Amino acid sequence: MSRLLTLIYGVLxxxxxxxxxxxxxxxxxxxxxxxxxxxxxxxxxxxxxxVDFGLLALFALQHSGMARPAFKRWWTRIVPESAERSTYVLVSSLAMIALFVLWQPIGGVVWRVSEGPARTVVVGLYLFGWALLLYTTFLIDHFDLFGLKQTWRKFRGQPYLSPRFHTPSLYRLVRHPLYIGWLTIFWYAPVMTTAHLLFAAMTTTYILIAIQLEERDLVTPSAKPTSTTAAARPC
Incomplete structure (x- = not known):
């Protein structure tokens, strides 16, 4: 029963x-x-x-803090290891929901791309960023990254297998294609308002800091390879 509940929890x-x-x-x-x-x-x-700074800081602290090996070692004393990644995904999603609900527009337009081919290109690149982001998660094991693999293997009574280090597809060409997807999403805006610029600048800063933290974890001998660090594995 506990294995079934863990699987249901992971799916939810x-x-x-x-x-x-x-x-x-x-x-x-x-x-x-x-x-x-x-x-x-x-x-x-x-x-x-x-309010906006607080929401972004909350997400950054949660997203990076819960991904650190030291926190994971402590956290899995409370949360079953098979449900740890799903819990991380859930808490990250709740932080994003808080941002969706509480975000405060500021007004003011930094730039505006007029209707026509140029706007179509910018919107197309924005949507391409989302497609690239989703595609790269599958390159590094999408279902492990979002916790389903762990809960499924627990349900089947099988031991968890950490993702192996490899450099498929875009990872042969670019060190962090997943982050390129995020940066494309943040900056390709047909209308860049002050609030959007704040969001883009702060999330870009966070990504640059997070890269350093994740790569430091990867080269630390005591750091156990996990699905958390898999997303930033360098090529």
């Missing part, structure tokens, strides 16, 4: 991630979703900045 966490992933496409791009990065301000500038 993955379903939450998928919903967040789809919503994020609209939220960042400004398509159809009820909330978005852009829009007229609803609070004083200082208050809006404080």
């Amino acid at each position: 966490c993955y379903a939450v991630f998928l919903a967040v992933f789809v919503y994020a496409i609209g939220f960042i791009g400004g398509f159809v979703t009820p909330t978005s990065l852009d829009g007229p301000p609803t609070r004083p500038l200082g208050e809006a900045l404080a």
Whole structure:
């Protein structure tokens, strides 16, 4: 029964991630979703900045902090190891949901691409970034990265097998194609508002810092290879 519950938990966490992933496409791009990065301000500038900085800092601390080997060693004393990655995915998704709900638009336009071929190209590159991001997760074992592999093997009574180091497809050409996907998403905006620029600048800074942390973990002899570090494995 416990193995079945762990599998159900993993599937539910993955379903939450998928919903967040789809919503994020609209939220960042400004398509159809009820909330978005852009829009007229609803609070004083200082208050809006404080909220937005806080939301981004919360996500960064959670996303990197829970991925560190020391935290994982402590955390798996509480959470079953087979459910650790799914829990990480769930908490990351909840942090993103908080950002979707609480984000404060600031107003102001930094640049605007007018209607026509140029705008079509920018939107196309934005969507390409999402496709690239999703594709690279499959290159490094998508189902391990999002916890399904761990819960499935637990359900089958099989030991967990860490992803092996390899350099498939784009990883032969680019050190971090997954992060290139994220940067494409953040910066290819047909309308770059002040809030969007803040988001793009802070998330880019976070990525540059996270790369250093993840690569340091990879070369530390005591660091156990995990699906968490697999996403940043250098080529």
